[in-house]
Amino acid sequence: MPSLREPSHWSMPTLETASGCFETMRVYEGQIFRLHAHLGRLYASATYLNLHMPLTPRQLGQRLNAVLARSALQEAVVRVAMIPNAQRIAHPSIVVQPVSMPTAQMYRRGIHVSVVPTRRFPIGQIDPQAKFSARLGSVQAVMEAQLRGADEALFLDGLGGYVTESTASNLGMIKDGVFLAPPCWLGLLAGITWQVLWEAARQLRLPTQEVPLTRHDLYNGDEVFLTSTLKEILAVTQIDGRVIGTGKPGPQTQRLHRAFRAIVRRELHGHH
Numbered sequence: 001m002p003s004l005r006e007p008s009h010w011s012m013p014t015l016e017t018a019s020g021c022f023e024t025m026r027v028y029e030g031q032i033f034r035l036h037a038h039l040g041r042l043y044a045s046a047t048y049l050n051l052h053m054p055l056t057p058r059q060l061g062q063r064l065n066a067v068l069a070r071s072a073l074q075e076a077v078v079r080v081a082m083i084p085n086a087q088r089i090a091h092p093s094i095v096v097q098p099v100s101m102p103t104a105q106m107y108r109r110g111i112h113v114s115v116v117p118t119r120r121f122p123i124g125q126i127d128p129q130a131k132f133s134a135r136l137g138s139v140q141a142v143m144e145a146q147l148r149g150a151d152e153a154l155f156l157d158g159l160g161g162y163v164t165e166s167t168a169s170n171l172g173m174i175k176d177g178v179f180l181a182p183p184c185w186l187g188l189l190a191g192i193t194w195q196v197l198w199e200a201a202r203q204l205r206l207p208t209q210e211v212p213l214t215r216h217d218l219y220n221g222d223e224v225f226l227t228s229t230l231k232e233i234l235a236v237t238q239i240d241g242r243v244i245g246t247g248k249p250g251p252q253t254q255r256l257h258r259a260f261r262a263i264v265r266r267e268l269h270g271h272h
């Protein structure tokens with residue numbers, strides 16, 4: 001007996017979408033920032049998920065740029081989701097939208113976050129280094145944070161008690177003049193913004209260290225911040241009701257943000 005579908009053309013698209021991977025990229029002055037790094041991470045995610053990618057990274061990059069050019073947007077977000085079919089062959093679904101950054105007030109005041117009960121997958125289950133599309137854990141985590149009166153969530157790692165990342169951002173802190181961030185082996189995404197900020201820190205002669213961080217470490221940080229393609233770097237001024245540092249975005253966070261913007265400008269004008 002043939003299978004029945006209702007509606008007949010529908011093949012559970014949300015389920016298919018959820019088993020793929022995706023990237024979110026930022027467009028500054030009409031150019032996709034760090035396109036190659038994003039493509040590299042997308043194909044690494046696809047390898048992990050055993051998706052077959054008919055397009056080469058170069059072809060997909062051309063496709064993204066073509067859609068971006070059609071949009072004529074200068075400040076934008078480009079999203080690509082790889083949607084696998086039943087044979088695990090993944091085709092791109094591309095969306096270009098005007099950019100929506102956090103508000104000026106969020107940058108001025110910083111945001112409040114909460115460490116939530118929902119955990120990221122342990123690396124042996126689904127490695128969070130893959131940017132997989134299933135977002136239920138993140139939706140749940142943001143909801144838990146909001147129920148606690150916070151803006152965003154922080155995850156603990158799958159097994160221990162180290163803080164790993166936020167739902168769509170990496171985590172960093174400043175303590176005694178050192179930029180500290182948790183290592184990927186704890187189970188978190190290797191953020192491209194985080195990588196750029198690591199480079200910025202080197203230029204600023206700000207020492208860096210990858211080290212597992214506990215809630216105790218974060219509560220006692222001089223400055224804490226989230227980093228992502230859409231946020232760049234955004235100060236965290238309260239965690240679980242504890243005020244961080246002075247309660248205002250700190251000087252190193254602001255220096256790193258300026259240095260990040262300078263790197264973006266240099267790359268757009270081809271001086272890298």
Ligand SMILES: Cc1ncc(COP(=O)(O)O)c(C=O)c1O
Pocket residue numbers: 024165166167168169170189190191192193194227228229230
């Ligand atoms: C879970 C998670 N961590 C971190 C990030 C930040 O990565 P990037 O700086 O490459 O945007 C993202 C989002 O892009 C994410 O979804």
